Amino acid sequence: MATKNMYTFFLRRLHSITGVLPIGAFLAEHFFTNSFAMFGPEVYNSKVEFFMGLPYILMIEIALIWIPILFHGVYGFYIIYTGDASAFRYRFARNWMYVLQRVTGIIAFLFICYHVYATRISGLVTGQHVSFELVQRSLQNPAILAFYILGIVSASYHLGNGLFGFFITWGITIGEKTQKVASVFCVLVSAGLTVFGLAALSYFV
Numbered sequence: 001m002a003t004k005n006m007y008t009f010f011l012r013r014l015h016s017i018t019g020v021l022p023i024g025a026f027l028a029e030h031f032f033t034n035s036f037a038m039f040g041p042e043v044y045n046s047k048v049e050f051f052m053g054l055p056y057i058l059m060i061e062i063a064l065i066w067i068p069i070l071f072h073g074v075y076g077f078y079i080i081y082t083g084d085a086s087a088f089r090y091r092f093a094r095n096w097m098y099v100l101q102r103v104t105g106i107i108a109f110l111f112i113c114y115h116v117y118a119t120r121i122s123g124l125v126t127g128q129h130v131s132f133e134l135v136q137r138s139l140q141n142p143a144i145l146a147f148y149i150l151g152i153v154s155a156s157y158h159l160g161n162g163l164f165g166f167f168i169t170w171g172i173t174i175g176e177k178t179q180k181v182a183s184v185f186c187v188l189v190s191a192g193l194t195v196f197g198l199a200a201l202s203y204f205v
């Protein structure tokens with residue numbers, strides 16, 4: 001029993017930390033590098049070629065991005081499925097934050113699967129890297145554009161709201177006062193990332 005509890009504790013902590021590092025950091029970096037689109041197709045495509053030409057790029061992606069996201073996503077589904085009742089210990093707003101954290105996690109999972117397939121896996125199969133023109137063409141489909149907007153908003157909310165839980169999980173915000181400050185910070189992170197991500201998207205449209 002004690003071993004099982006320790007194992008669950010370890011997995012929960014790993015799930016928590018992977019949400020911030022590397023996944024959260026990668027999300028912000030991804031919005032930033034895609035903002036190169038503001039300088040037009042030539043600059044954007046040259047940056048893609050630069051990143052794709054880095055030594056060991058596939059191994060780096062697998063180790064630092066794909067495995068952590070897969071772990072966080074799969075264990076996230078397990079957390080949702082086993083759904084502890086902690087949500088209903090909290091005030092009304094917290095219950096909603098709890099539910100939205102799960103809903104946005106599921107949307108982010110579906111979006112990431114589509115996005116990774118369309119921009120990376122299909123390129124590995126055809127041997128052609130993603131380009132400004134390819135993204136621009138796919139966004140001409142209103143359904144895909146809407147899915148991108150939903151994916152960006154969901155991932156941004158999920159990270160900002162997740163940080164609030166993260167600070168509590170790791171004992172960084174204990175008192176009510178620090179949690180109030182943290183909640184303002186987390187709203188700013190969610191809002192800032194949403195604007196940043198949608199701005200990057202707009203350069204392709």
Ligand code: HEM
Binds near residue numbers: 080108165
């Ligand atoms: C954009 C990618 C993602 C980022 C940046 C991210 C980030 C985070 C962060 C920072 C937390 C807070 C950890 C804590 O409470 O200590 C979290 C929690 C959570 N994430 Fe993610 N996540 C992502 C994708 C996903 C996916 C695909 C799922 C799958 C459903 C998911 C499910 C969850 C769940 C269920 C929680 C709440 C855990 C709890 O209440 O204990 N996340 N996420």
